[in-house]
Amino acid sequence: MNCRSFRKRQAELLDTSPDPVATADLREHVSGCPECARELDQAFGVMAALRPSHKAFASAKTKERIMDRVLELQSAGPGREAARARWWSMRRPVWAAAAALVLVAVVVVAWIGASGGPSAFGTLAEAAEFVKGVKTMHMVANMRTIPGDNFDLIRTDEPLIPIHIWTEAADPPGWRVEKEGRVIVMDGNSTTLLIKSGVGPIAATAPGSATGMAGWVAPLLDVGTVFDHEREQAADEGSRISITRKAGADGSPKTVLTIRARAQGDFTQSEYLRNKSIWESDNVRVYTFDAATQRLEGIRVYVATPKGDVLVFETTRIEYDRPIPASTFALEIPEDSTWLKQPDELPSVRDTSQMTPEEAARAFFEACAASDWDEARVFAGTLVDNAGVRDLLGGLKVIEIGKSFRSGLYPGRFVPYKIQLKSGEIKEHNLAIRNDNAKHLWSVDGGI
Secondary structure, three states: OOOHHHHHHHHHOOOOOOOOOOOOHHHHHHHHHHHHHHHHHHHHHHHHHOOOOOOOOOOOOHHHHHHHHHHHHHHHOHHHHHHHHHHHOOOHHHHHHHHHHHHHHHHHHHHHHOOOOHHHHHHHHHHHHHHOOOOOEEEEEEEOOOOOOOOOOOOOOHHHHHHEEEEEEEOOOEEEEOOOOOOOOEEOOOOEEEEEOOOOOEEEEEEOOOHHHHHHHHHHHHOOOOOHHHHHHHHOOEEEEEEEEEEEOOOOOOEEEEEOOOOOOOOOOOOOOOOOOOOOOOOOEEEEEEEEOOOEEEEEEEEEEOOEEEEEEEEEEEEEEOOOOOHOOOOOOOOOOOOOOOOHHHOOOOOOOOOOHHHHHHHHHHHOOOOOHHHHHHHHHHHHOOHHHHHHHOEEEEEEEOOOEOOOOOOOOOOOOOOOOOOEEEEEEEEEEOOOOOOOOOOOEEEE
16 A cells, blocks of 8 residues: 555544454554654544634535535446545445545644634635636646647746636536647537647547546636645645735735645656656645635646756636637647547457557557558557658667556556667657556557
8 A cells, every 4th residue: 555545545544433454454554654654643633633612604605515516426427526436435424424524624724724714714715606606717827848748747847838728617618728739629519639749730539528638737627626626636645735815916915825745646666757747746836816806816836856846837817707709619620630549449459458568569669660550550549540650650670678667647557668760760768558448458658
């Protein structure tokens, strides 16, 4: 068991009568991990000291929203929220309610204790109320990333480049995320991705609102739930939260919420993905609100590096409830685009589920070496139908395939490779390859 798994389940040990069998792995982990042991002691301390001097009352509107959310989770299908709720449903209802209250209390105490009074938590609640009523939003920001790569990727040594986010809470709703080299649009019915790559345009589509395509930016697509997301992340990450008041540039009072979080993921085998995304970094997320209206006015994100904290994301403008042209939520795909389909989406693809990641990587590169694109499609899907990809990889020579490893939050494996392109260039990198689809077929996911 790792620390992240322990934090997610440590509430089991806070039960008045914890099941000794079900919590044996938790006890074993905490006996050998001083940091988790200290956090558990703090949690017990919070429970013992939780004797409020006065009662806090939620508004009728807040109570209604909480009950709506409870009913939504109870009736959820086999989606992400239902999967998350499944573990809770296996516990006794009374214990589940008590554990949930303890987790909420820990977060509330962190907020209130750091800010000097209950008004700080009230500020966050009011901020959430404000953004839930927003109809449109246009966020302009700068991010240290690579233009054509995914919206999760950060590079602390790259310059800041512009990124735009548009959202509209209409019927149907729409959103758009764009930076130089990559754009994603949800038009109310489906989500379309366009990558303007050096090998030619590449496109993909998915039904409904596929926010997963937007990576780290996804929570910002619904500003009405960004604070719910942060509360959830705080519980998962073991974050430290503080709230301060300061004067803005114009002298008006501002409320600043600061979240200090540790890198998420498994780095026991390799540090390869550390600091490659915000979640996989020790980071500081800073939200600034107008103290009078509780309107979110800015977001800044810093990543800790050996040379100090580096600013990797910063909003420069957030506009609310301004008309957004309908054309914003339409995306014109060039005629010469390659439409991506993964191997498990293709008919009659042979079974690769019994291969090791090293075997799959070698088979893919050897197929490229022989310009056998039918075989290459088994591992990379329609990506190899792209003329630029074929020109780049066709006729290569495999020099070395290394031992695969895991890193960070990536659900697949990374396979080190060394190849010689037909141009004579030697290329060394890590091939990202995964098999977490329903058929468990290996699929090349990046690193080419």
